Amino acid sequence: MDLLHGSGVQVVRYLQENYQSSQDWFLFISFAADLKTTFFIFFPIWFHLREAVGVKLIWVAVIGDWLNLVFKWILFGQRPYWWVHETSYYGNASAPVIQQFPLTCETGPGSPSGHAMGAAGVYYVMVTALLSCVLGPQHRTCAARCLRGLLWLAFWAVQVCVCLSRVFLAAHFPHQVIAGVISGMVVAEAFDHIHSIYDVSLRRYLGTTLFLFGFALGFYLLLKVLGVDLLWTLEKAKRWCDRPEWVHIETTPFAGLLRNLGILFGLGLALNSQLYRESCKGNVGRQLPFRLSCIAASLLVLHLFDSFDLPTDREILFYLLSFCKNAAAHLCAVALIPYCIAQVLWRGDKKLL
Numbered sequence: 001m002d003l004l005h006g007s008g009v010q011v012v013r014y015l016q017e018n019y020q021s022s023q024d025w026f027l028f029i030s031f032a033a034d035l036k037t038t039f040f041i042f043f044p045i046w047f048h049l050r051e052a053v054g055v056k057l058i059w060v061a062v063i064g065d066w067l068n069l070v071f072k073w074i075l076f077g078q079r080p081y082w083w084v085h086e087t088s089y090y091g092n093a094s095a096p097v098i099q100q101f102p103l104t105c106e107t108g109p110g111s112p113s114g115h116a117m118g119a120a121g122v123y124y125v126m127v128t129a130l131l132s133c134v135l136g137p138q139h140r141t142c143a144a145r146c147l148r149g150l151l152w153l154a155f156w157a158v159q160v161c162v163c164l165s166r167v168f169l170a171a172h173f174p175h176q177v178i179a180g181v182i183s184g185m186v187v188a189e190a191f192d193h194i195h196s197i198y199d200v201s202l203r204r205y206l207g208t209t210l211f212l213f214g215f216a217l218g219f220y221l222l223l224k225v226l227g228v229d230l231l232w233t234l235e236k237a238k239r240w241c242d243r244p245e246w247v248h249i250e251t252t253p254f255a256g257l258l259r260n261l262g263i264l265f266g267l268g269l270a271l272n273s274q275l276y277r278e279s280c281k282g283n284v285g286r287q288l289p290f291r292l293s294c295i296a297a298s299l300l301v302l303h304l305f306d307s308f309d310l311p312t313d314r315e316i317l318f319y320l321l322s323f324c325k326n327a328a329a330h331l332c333a334v335a336l337i338p339y340c341i342a343q344v345l346w347r348g349d350k351k352l353l
Helices: 002-018 020-032 035-049 051-075 080-086 114-134 142-168 174-191 202-225 232-240 253-271 274-279 288-307 315-352
Strands: none
Touching (some): 002 020, 002 142, 020 142, 035 288, 035 315, 051 202, 114 174, 253 274
């Protein structure tokens, strides 16, 4: 592995030395590829336009990120920004100097890349959904083939940008981002054949949430009893990150897990609520003004929730509040906001009559 890591560091240095002018672009891509973009931007847009696609986005993102966490705990992947300081690969020669950035100091293991895996899964779902919406039965015409080619070209362009960004920032080695892309596409393709996610009871949502959390926590505690600390990367991040303020609790494994599970549970709670059922009644729920209003209001409310900072001095409290905050945010986006907008439109229609 040292040879693979050493080659990866050379790629990191090459990108940093030759594409330094693209630093802001790489930082933006890495920021945009975070699953927060899916949960707080892509999801409300797709959900209120095509509910099934929005639901699939959440399941692919949450299950994919959960699998990513399990893979990382199993594979014990290094990250470039700390590996160069601890390896004996370079012998008596001085270790290469690689630059760090505010988004470099991820605190979890590095393989496979969560950003690459999440982006691959999410964009795979969106591209296939667009193809299904736009093409329909006209999938054999020349125009359809051109559109299909353009969409998949855009998909791969996004994946290349995300992979280059993560390597440029010294957060991942090249083989880790490649593994992430492949894994994300596999997860998204698997959910193309799982149709039960569109009609899941609240009990099943709760059971899935508890299973995912229980498995991760049980796996962590079991290995800790056996003398293996799955949070071994936290010490490395704090030790080798250039600036302590770049090490964020939001990047810890359990922070991402509780955020995702809160969103999944919030979705289940909303879809099985009376508010959601009331908002779907009549013709109002099928009208474009209603859908656009829901999108605009949901984006605003989700942004407000996302901008609300949680206390970070106590980890357990942070994880609990993160779960509750994300569950409440998506309960609002899926059920409360559509219900309120539907009530306003219904009253307006009654006045006109």
